[in-house]
Each structure stands twice: as structure tokens, then as C-alpha cells.
Amino acid sequence: MPEYGDDAFYVWSVTIAGLLLPILMIAYSVIKVRLSKARLDRMKQEED
Amino acid sequence: MLSYLANPLRFMRFSRVAVPISFALGVLMIGWSLYNGLFVVPPDEAQGGDLMRAMFTHVPSAWLCMGLYAALAGASFVWFIWRHELADVAARAIAPIGAGYTALCFITGSIWGQKGWGAGWHNLILGDSRLMSVLVLFFLFLGYMALRAALETRQKAARAAAILAMIGFVNVPIIKVSVDMWQTTTIHQPSSVISIGNPEPRGEGSGMNIVYLQQLLWGFGGHSLLAAAMIMMLMRSEVYTQQADRALALKLEGA
Numbered sequence: 001m002p003e004y005g006d007d008a009f010y011v012w013s014v015t016i017a018g019l020l021l022p023i024l025m026i027a028y029s030v031i032k033v034r035l036s037k038a039r040l041d042r043m044k045q046e047e048d
Numbered sequence: 049m050l051s052y053l054a055n056p057l058r059f060m061r062f063s064r065v066a067v068p069i070s071f072a073l074g075v076l077m078i079g080w081s082l083y084n085g086l087f088v089v090p091p092d093e094a095q096g097g098d099l100m101r102a103m104f105t106h107v108p109s110a111w112l113c114m115g116l117y118a119a120l121a122g123a124s125f126v127w128f129i130w131r132h133e134l135a136d137v138a139a140r141a142i143a144p145i146g147a148g149y150t151a152l153c154f155i156t157g158s159i160w161g162q163k164g165w166g167a168g169w170h171n172l173i174l175g176d177s178r179l180m181s182v183l184v185l186f187f188l189f190l191g192y193m194a195l196r197a198a199l200e201t202r203q204k205a206a207r208a209a210a211i212l213a214m215i216g217f218v219n220v221p222i223i224k225v226s227v228d229m230w231q232t233t234t235i236h237q238p239s240s241v242i243s244i245g246n247p248e249p250r251g252e253g254s255g256m257n258i259v260y261l262q263q264l265l266w267g268f269g270g271h272s273l274l275a276a277a278m279i280m281m282l283m284r285s286e287v288y289t290q291q292a293d294r295a296l297a298l299k300l301e302g303a
Contacts, residue, residue: 002087004098010163011101014156015082018105021152022078022274025145026071029281036288043295 054134056287063280071277077270081108085263092260096164103260106156108267109149110182112275114220116146117185120192121217124210134283136206137290139213140196141282145275147189153182165235177226178236181219188216 004011053059085104091097120142126135157179161167192209199205227238256264 002098004101007096007098007101007163010099010159011086013159014102014105015086017155017159018082018109018152021148021155022271025148025278026274028144029278029285033281033285033288036285036292040288040292040295043292043299047295047299 054132056134059134060284060287063284067277067280067284070273070280074270074273074275074277077266077273079270081263081267081270085260085267089259089263092257099160099163100260102156102160104263104267106153106160107264108271109152109156111268112271113146113150113153113182113185114223115272116142116149116275117188117217117220120146120189121213121220124213127206128210128214136210137283137286138279139192139206139210140286141279143189143192143196144282145278147186147193149271149275150182150186150189154186161235176234176236178223178234181223181226184219185216185223188212188219192216 053062081104085101092100095103120139123135123139123142126132127139192213195209195212196205199208224239227234227236
């Protein structure tokens with residue numbers, strides 16, 4: 001692990017934020033598409 | 049390509065394959081950019097030593113939030129002129145991802161600024177042309193989503209939101225020139241890659257070193273692919289929702 005001295009906290013905080021926020025956005029997208037697909041499937045089943 | 053994908057059925061077939069590929073490539077490219085940016089490239093003393101490694105996260109998110117707004121305005125324009133439904137679906141999907149990347153740009157910039165400038169963005173924002181114009185961009189994304197949610201019918205919401213998105217596009221060049229042409233109004237450093245109206249932004253011979261630029265481009269490419277995957281997922285979600293709404297309307301009519 002590299003030593004960034006005084007800058008370590010800032011460099012790692014930025015990097016973690018840069019990973020965490022896209023992960024949250026991916027989770028939001030996956031959940032949204034799953035829920036809407038499940039609703040459509042339910043509607044189709046009710047039609048049948 | 050775009051006209052081919054303008055058909056919703058073709059888009060659904062294409063995106064089923066494109067989402068996992070775009071996602072996997074995006075993750076690999078971001079990983080490569082961060083590995084090199086954090087562990088391989090030497091620190092740049094002119095940009096604060098090791099602190100400059102924050103740019104491998106901050107700069108791609110800053111480029112992407114402007115690019116996503118341009119895409120939102122472009123999709124809104126296509127819907128407004130040609131009334132193409134998939135363009136409206138795309139605009140609706142771009143907005144939350146654009147807002148997320150603008151928030152990421154703010155968060156990472158604020159942490160970087162805390163050390164680099166001695167004060168976080170939250171202490172500087174009111175008097176600074178770059179920070180204020182990015183804040184306006186964030187509110188434009190939020191305003192777009194709020195407007196869509198507030199109006200009763202889908203057509204009214206799409207029309208009002210498209211007008212907002214197109215007018216708001218004027219803010220994108222303002223963000224760009226705020227650090228190049230109005231340097232006295234911002235604490236933010238000038239552009240290091242493409243500078244408008246300021247050919248020597250950081251003194252003679254101080255352009256960005258190619259080893260840093262390469263990592264920035266890997267990171268930007270990776271985040272762009274990741275954003276594309278998320279936007280396609282949200283577009284698929286919107287198509288499913290519209291299909292379910294139509295099925296529900298038919299059912300209610302028949303009842």
C-alpha cells in the first residue's frame with residue numbers, strides 16, 4: 001500500500017466516494033428495472 | 049445506428065446484450081485507471097504531490113456530468129422536434145444518472161479542495177463562477193426530475209421538461225469557460241486538457257503530462273460506459289413501465 005503522508009485521507013476519501021456513488025447508482029438502476037419487469041410480468045399473468 | 053435503435057423492440061434486443069458488455073468494460077477501465085493513478089504514476093509536485101491522485105476520480109465525473117447534460121438536452125431536442133418516444137425515455141433515464149455524477153463531482157471536489165485550497169467547496173460556492181455554475185447544473189438535473197414528476201399527464205411533463213433541458217444547456221459552455229476566460233472569478237484551477245481562450249493555462253510548458261492524461265481518459269471512458277449501462281437499464285425499466293400501464297389501461301377499459 002503506498003504512503004501518501006498527509007494526503008492519504010483525502011486521496012482515499014475521494015477514491016472511496018468515486019466507487020461508492022456509482023455502486024449506489026447501479027443498485028438503483030438494477031432495482032428499478034427488476035421492479036418494473038416484475039410488475040409487467042404480473043400484469044401479463046393476470047391477463048392470462 | 050441511432051435511427052436503427054430508435055425502434056423500441058430493437059432497442060430492447062440491443063440493450064439486453066449491450067448492458068452487461070458496457071458494464072463489464074466500464075468496470076475494467078475504471079479499475080485500470082485507478083490502479084495506475086493510485087499505485088503506478090509518480091506524484092505531480094506542480095499539482096500538490098500525491099493529492100493530485102484525487103483527479104483520477106474527480107475529473108472524469110466532472111467531464112461526465114457536463115456530457116450527460118448535453119445528452120439530456122440532445123434527447124429532449126429530438127423528442128421536441130420529432131416527438132420520438134424513445135428519445136423522451138432516454139432523457140428521463142439520463143437525468144438521475146447525471147444528477148448522481150454531478151453530486152460525485154461536488155463531493156470529490158469538496159474533499160480535494162479541503163486540502164488543496166484550505167477550504168471545502170461548501171465554504172466558497174457563493175462567490176465562485178465554476179462552483180456556482182456546477183451547482184446550477186445539479187439543480188437543473190433535479191429540476192428536470194421534479195418537473196416530470198409534478199405534471200399530470202406524460203405528454204405535458206415531457207414537453208415542459210424538454211423545454212427546461214434545452215434552455216438549461218446554456219449552462220454547459222458557461223461551466224467550461226468559467227475557469228478559462230473568467231479566471232478572476234474562481235479559485236478553481238484552469239483547464240489542463242482543453243483550454244478555451246487561454247492557450248497557456250498554467251504557464252509555459254506546464255500542459256498535462258501524457259501519463260496522467262492517459263489515466264484520466266481510461267477513467268472517463270470507463271465511467272462513460274458504466275453510465276451508458278445504467279441509462280440503458282433505466283430505459284428498459286421505463287419501457288416495461290409503459291407496457292404495464294398500457295396493459296392496465298386496456299384491462300380497465302374492458303372491465
